[in-house]
Amino acid sequence: MKLSVRELRHSDIHSLVNYWHTASASYLAGMGADINKLPSRQEFEEMLATHINTPIEQRISYCIIWEIDGKPAGHSNTNPTKYGHDAFMHLHLWHGEQRQKGLGAELVKLTLPYYFNNLKLKKLYSEPYALNPAPNKTFERLGFELVKEYITIPGYLNFQQPVKQWLLTRERFDELYKN
Secondary structure, eight states, X not given: OOEXXXXXXXXXXXXXXXXXXXXXXHHHHHTTBOGGGOOOHHHHHHHHHHHXXXXXXXXXXXXXXXXXXXXXXXXXXXXEEETXXXXXXXXXXXXXXXXXXXXXXXXXXXXXXXXXXXXXXXXXXXXXXXXXXXXXXXXXXXXXXXXXXXXEOOSTTBOSEEEEEEEEEHHXXXXXXXX
């Protein structure tokens, strides 16, 4: 199985939007998302196209497509993103049969250089739903520091929930992942 990552392309938009719009309410709730907050397909597609067409220094979101054996299988994105400062990372494997096999951790490792190098980040955060064990185990395994656990609405698609805030600094990234 060959894992690879790359920036979002216009040709990926349909698959990414389809992931969200075909997900069940229970699957979305399990990751802390509210199905009633999803933008329409058209709004989602327009938003993603705008992101692709915006200079990276001005983007509030930056998306990396995850590939397994050359086929798109998921994505990671940052939102919000403050170029040259910090960003908040999100992780999504699109197909249930590929989850909980360690693929997410390997794909995140491949994604981290895009975030730190292309966005010139000093800090990379993630705030997964505290009741969703998979991403929390992934961040711990990859050397992120657990900063705190608190209740918030972590993004525009989410309901109020307990989250675990994880942090990877540029210095720690360089220490762990530079060859």
